[in-house]
Amino acid sequence: MSSVEALAQVISNGVKDIQAQCTARGFSYPTPDVVCSPETDAIQNEFSSQAAPIIAAAYQLIATLSHPQPYLLGMGLWGYFPASLAYIDATFVPDILREAGDKGLHVNDIAAATKVHPGRLGRILRLLATRHVFEEVAPDVFRNTRLSSGMCLGKSVKEILENPLGRWDGSSGVAAIVSLNGHENMKTAASLTETLLDPVTGFSEEPTEAAFQRGHRTRLPCYEWLEEPENIITLSKFPNAMRGTTHYNSDKVVNEGFEWAKLPEGSLVVDVAGGIGNLTMVLASTHKHLRYVVQDRPAVIKAAHEHWAQKMPGYVEKGIVRLEPHDMFDPQYIRDASIFLLRYTTHNWSNKYATKFLTRLREAAQPETKLIIIDGISDYLCRDTSSIDNIPGAAKAAAPEPLLAYPDSTIGWGYLMDMNMLGMMNCQERTVGEFMTLLKASGWKIERICRFEAPLPQQIICTLL
Structure with a gap:
C-alpha cells in the first residue's frame, strides 16, 4: 500500500469509527455549521484522542499531494491568518454575526458597527472562510461557522461597544489569545x-x-x-x-497522576511561583489532609488573599493554606517541604535562570522531598526512544507509519508555543532530554513522568540526584 493510500485509510477508518460511536449513542459529531455550545464542545473533547491521528493524516496527505512551490509560498503567507483573526476580534465580528443568526449579514452591515472599511473587512472574511472560519452564504454575506463561533465573547454587541477594553473579561479567553x-x-x-x-x-x-x-x-x-x-x-x-490556553479538563493534571492521597497527614506542599493559588485551590479542596504554601511576588500575593477570601473562605484563616511573598531566585526559606510544585514555570525561563531557581529548591530539600514539574513536554519527532526508555512514562506509544510518530503533538500548538517562548523571552518548551539536562545541572533527576492526553501538560516527578 502506498503512503497516500495508507493516509487516506487512516482518515476513512477513523471517521467511520467516530461516526459509528456517535450513532450508537444517539448523537451526531458537530459539523462546521453547528456553533459552539457546552454540549457539542463536550463531544469534541471526548473524541479528541481519536480525532488526532485523523487530523494528522489529513495534514500529512495535504503535504504529500501538494507541489513544494505553492505549498511553501502559501506557508510563507500564513502570517496573514493570525493578523486577520486579530482584526476580526477588534471589529467584534463573531458576536455581530451571532446576533444576526443563520442567514448571516452583509459586510456593509457588519462594518457599520465599528465604522471600518466594508470592502477590506469582506476580503479578510473571505480569506478566513477558505479555512472554514466564517462562511460566505451569498456574495458579501457571511455567517459564523463552528470555528468562528469559538471567538464569541458571550456579550451583546451593545455591551461590547460600551466597554471594548473589557470585552474579553468573563469570556472563554479564545478571542483574547x-x-x-x-x-x-x-x-x-x-x-x-x-x-x-x-x-x-x-x-x-x-x-x-x-x-x-x-x-x-x-x-x-x-x-x-x-x-x-x-x-x-x-x-x-x-x-x-x-x-x-487552559484545557477544559486541566484540573485532571493536578488531582491525578502523582499519588497525593498517599502523602502522610500534614505533609507540606509548596506551590512555587503559584500566582494567586488556583492550582493549590484544586488540591486543597480534594486533599484536605495536607498543608499548603503559595509563593509569588508581593503584589500577586496581595491579590491572592482577596481571591481566596472570595473563592475558598476559611482556608487561609485556619492555616490550611499560607500565602507568602517570595522571590524564587532568593534562597528558599521552607526547609520541611514534602513537595515543591512548579506549574508552567520552567517554560518561562532559559536554562540559565531555570537552573538558578531549581538549585534554590534543591538546597532547601530534604532527602525525601520531591519536585513536581507540571509543564508541556516537546516530543521528539523520530521513533528512537532509546535515550529515555529507562524513565517510566517518558516514552510514548508511537502511531503506525506513515504517520509522524506522535499525532497528538504534531496537530497541537506545542511546537508553535516553543517558538513563541523563544521569541518572547529566550525561553522554551523542553524535550525529556532537555529536562534531564536542566534538572541534572540543578541537583535533581527525573524519577518518572505521569502522562496525560494532549494538549494537557505532563507531570514530571523528580527526586534528589
Whole structure:
C-alpha cells in the first residue's frame, strides 16, 4: 500500500469509527455549521484522542499531494491568518454575526458597527472562510461557522461597544489569545530571524535580549513592558488570553497522576511561583489532609488573599493554606517541604535562570522531598526512544507509519508555543532530554513522568540526584 493510500485509510477508518460511536449513542459529531455550545464542545473533547491521528493524516496527505512551490509560498503567507483573526476580534465580528443568526449579514452591515472599511473587512472574511472560519452564504454575506463561533465573547454587541477594553473579561479567553497572537506576537515573530542571526542576541539567554525587544522597540522584559501605561490594551488582554490556553479538563493534571492521597497527614506542599493559588485551590479542596504554601511576588500575593477570601473562605484563616511573598531566585526559606510544585514555570525561563531557581529548591530539600514539574513536554519527532526508555512514562506509544510518530503533538500548538517562548523571552518548551539536562545541572533527576492526553501538560516527578 502506498503512503497516500495508507493516509487516506487512516482518515476513512477513523471517521467511520467516530461516526459509528456517535450513532450508537444517539448523537451526531458537530459539523462546521453547528456553533459552539457546552454540549457539542463536550463531544469534541471526548473524541479528541481519536480525532488526532485523523487530523494528522489529513495534514500529512495535504503535504504529500501538494507541489513544494505553492505549498511553501502559501506557508510563507500564513502570517496573514493570525493578523486577520486579530482584526476580526477588534471589529467584534463573531458576536455581530451571532446576533444576526443563520442567514448571516452583509459586510456593509457588519462594518457599520465599528465604522471600518466594508470592502477590506469582506476580503479578510473571505480569506478566513477558505479555512472554514466564517462562511460566505451569498456574495458579501457571511455567517459564523463552528470555528468562528469559538471567538464569541458571550456579550451583546451593545455591551461590547460600551466597554471594548473589557470585552474579553468573563469570556472563554479564545478571542483574547487569538488577538494576542495576531497582533503583539506577530511583531515578535517578524523580528525572530534578525534576532537569531545577531551574534549577541542569537546566543543570549537573557529575557531582555529576545525578539520581543527588537519587535516592540523596548529594553524592558515583556512582563514589565505590559505594565507601561501605553500598553493597557495588551495588559487587559493578557490574563484573559492565558485563560484561553487552559484545557477544559486541566484540573485532571493536578488531582491525578502523582499519588497525593498517599502523602502522610500534614505533609507540606509548596506551590512555587503559584500566582494567586488556583492550582493549590484544586488540591486543597480534594486533599484536605495536607498543608499548603503559595509563593509569588508581593503584589500577586496581595491579590491572592482577596481571591481566596472570595473563592475558598476559611482556608487561609485556619492555616490550611499560607500565602507568602517570595522571590524564587532568593534562597528558599521552607526547609520541611514534602513537595515543591512548579506549574508552567520552567517554560518561562532559559536554562540559565531555570537552573538558578531549581538549585534554590534543591538546597532547601530534604532527602525525601520531591519536585513536581507540571509543564508541556516537546516530543521528539523520530521513533528512537532509546535515550529515555529507562524513565517510566517518558516514552510514548508511537502511531503506525506513515504517520509522524506522535499525532497528538504534531496537530497541537506545542511546537508553535516553543517558538513563541523563544521569541518572547529566550525561553522554551523542553524535550525529556532537555529536562534531564536542566534538572541534572540543578541537583535533581527525573524519577518518572505521569502522562496525560494532549494538549494537557505532563507531570514530571523528580527526586534528589
